Amino acid sequence: MKNKKIDWLASAASVDIFTYSNHKLQDLSTGDKHFNRGIMLKASKQAKSGLYTIVQYKSGYMLLVPINENAGLILLPKMDINEDLRNVFSSIDFVNHSINTAKLAFHLYTGLDAPDWDITMVQLHGDYKVVEQTRPMNEMVAFHVYTVKMIEALSNLDEDRFKESLTDMKGCRVFGEALTTMNVIRGQKDILIDLISKLTDNVTKLGLPIEKVIPIQMGSIQKIEYQTNILNFDAWLEEIPWIFFNAFRNYRQSLFKDKAERIKDYLKNHAQDNLRLKDISEVLGISEQNLNQIFKKKFGATIKQFSIQLKVEAAKGLLTTTRLKIKDIADCLSFADESYFVQTFSKLIGATPAKFRQAHIQAKLTETKNAQL
Structure with missing residues (x-):
């Protein structure tokens, strides 16, 4: 029990x-x-x-x-x-x-x-x-100074200085009497949203495409506004800047990758989506007519074939770690319907999704039984 x-x-x-x-x-x-x-x-x-x-x-x-x-x-x-x-x-x-x-x-x-x-x-x-926790500071000015240093470190993708600045930011006591006597929750939210705005402006000026920036900005702000309380302000203060740092670093790294690798990364990051060549072309700035030729030359498979392989691998994970129904897994991975999912999975794996799940469960039971002997 x-x-x-x-x-x-x-x-x-x-x-x-x-x-x-x-x-x-x-x-x-x-x-x-x-x-x-x-x-x-x-x-x-x-x-x-x-x-x-x-x-x-x-x-x-x-x-x-x-x-x-x-x-x-x-x-x-x-x-x-x-x-x-x-x-x-x-x-x-x-x-x-x-x-x-x-x-x-x-x-x-x-x-x-x-x-x-x-x-x-x-x-x-x-x-x-x-x-030990970082030293306390009493002035909001210090917080803004460290914010500027953190943004400079992000601009240079200097991870060590970025971490150091975040630690210093967390050490500042930005909630003095002026905030606590009014509304500390609103004050926390305003500081976080102001930080998001500064980060958004910075990475946009550095060239991060607006279609990548807006979801981060809006998602972060919405998540903050939905909170009835901010139990651990330091956690928000540290984690949110890392979203921007990682997004900008991934973007800069992608500029030095060849086109086939960029296509591969995009497919892996959107394995659950129902991708069209037109969508990939618009996001990556690669001609729709050349996409498959570029990709197959390096990886020996078409974009559709590789996408299907990724979906099947994701399905294997869902089958062995969740109790989702076969139909729900098919929907989650954007297969046309359950029948097509079962047919595709069986062709690549050599067993239906149901039999694959049952075999995994049986293997686990056997493993547990042997461990108890």
């Missing part, structure tokens, strides 16, 4: 869940993907009795929920390697809802009422030693 409850939490909160105890980890509810267990074990050492703990590390966040002095739960938000913007907001939501998630995890795992503990945050950087 406990496993079913934990599975439900993992699905509802979109997290992977582990237990830690005596320097060991055990999967409770995870998908088929790689986890950096070394970092997770280092993070588990930061757990403190009487506190829920958010651990920030290079790739994101994890939540520690102590069960007793020597054991507890680790929760990690699920991520999509192709969705930077979605991942950033997933991380922010994960932090914002961390107290409720921690309490629910404690209750479902132990069957006991969750303690009404406070939550703290620690950071792991570099060699993953805990570092």
Whole structure:
């Protein structure tokens, strides 16, 4: 029963869940993907009795929920390697809802009422030693100075200076009496939206195409405005600039790639879409008549063939890590209908989607049974 409850939490909160105890980890509810267990074990050492703990590390966040002095739960938000913007907001939501998630995890795992503990945050950087929070500053002027330095670092794609400036920005206490006596939530939102505007202006002037900038700008602002509270302002302050940094870096790198590689990257980033040659031509600035010729010369397949392969690989992931119906997977990946999806999948994999899923489940059951022997 406990496993079913934990599975439900993992699905509802979109997290992977582990237990830690005596320097060991055990999967409770995870998908088929790689986890950096070394970092997770280092993070588990930061757990403190009487506190829920958010651990920030290079790739994101994890939540520690102590069960007793020597054991507890680790929760990690699920991520999509192709969705930077979605991942950033997933991380922010994960932090914002961390107290409720921690309490629910404690209750479902132990069957006991969750303690009404406070939550703290620690950071792991570099060699993953805990570092102290940055020094506090009292002047808004300092915040703007570091913002300018951060934007300059973005312009030069200087990642080290960019990180340093973000750390300094987070160290500024920008919420003095003037803001807290009026509306601190509105003040937080205004500062974040102003930062987004500055970043938008900068990357646009640097040449990032407007069709790439607008979704980031509007998506970020809408997400901020929808929040009833900003539980962890520092998380928003750090993560949002990285969206712009990564978008600009990816764009600059794409300029030095040959056309075939640019087509490939676009296909991989839009594997779920129903792409037309016209759409690809307009986005990449490559003649529609030359697209297939350029792509096939380097990769030995037409754009349609490669796109189908990507969709089938994505389908394999959905079949083995979710309980989505076959029809829903077909819709999600923009196949014309369920029948065409089944036919295409079977041709490339040698088994229907249903049989592929069943074989995966059977292999997992056998693996678990053998591990228990």
